[in-house]
Amino acid sequence: MSKKLLNKDEMVPGAVALGGTMAELYTGSWRIYAPVTDFQKCVHCLTCWSLCPDSAVVVRDGKKLGTDYQYCKGCGICATECPVDCIEMKLETDLTEQERKGEEPQERPDRESPRKK
Ligand code: SF4
Ligand code: SF4
Secondary structure, eight states: OOOOOOOTTEEEEEEEETGGGGOOGGGGGOOSEEEEEOOOTTTOOOHHHHHHHHEEEEEEEEEEEOOOOOOOOOOHHHHHOOTTTTTTEEGGGOOHHHOOOOOOHSOOSSSSSGOOO
């Protein structure tokens, strides 16, 4: 089912947005710093997953796979709270292609990707 998103002039004061509409808001465009995970040190405690405000941490079978940069806004909460300090926040412009590829999973096994709609 296709959903029409209302602009601010069409919204009724006090209205509640439809559930799931955040999936269509690509907060990754806000990012200045990007998290880069050292998977040699990661203990898959999933603290980053539970605290990420944009559900950008991708997990499969209880293991962290990486970060969905379409949604990661670079807030740095994951890096601050990681108990083994294995997430480095790097300037987006300094990210190497290898770091970007290593961090970003090709699929979102934890949820249906809006890219497939
Ligand atoms: S908080 Fe750190 S150790 Fe835990 S899953 Fe995330 S990156 Fe890995
Ligand atoms: S920096 Fe970390 S906590 Fe913040 S949005 Fe990105 S993945 Fe989530």
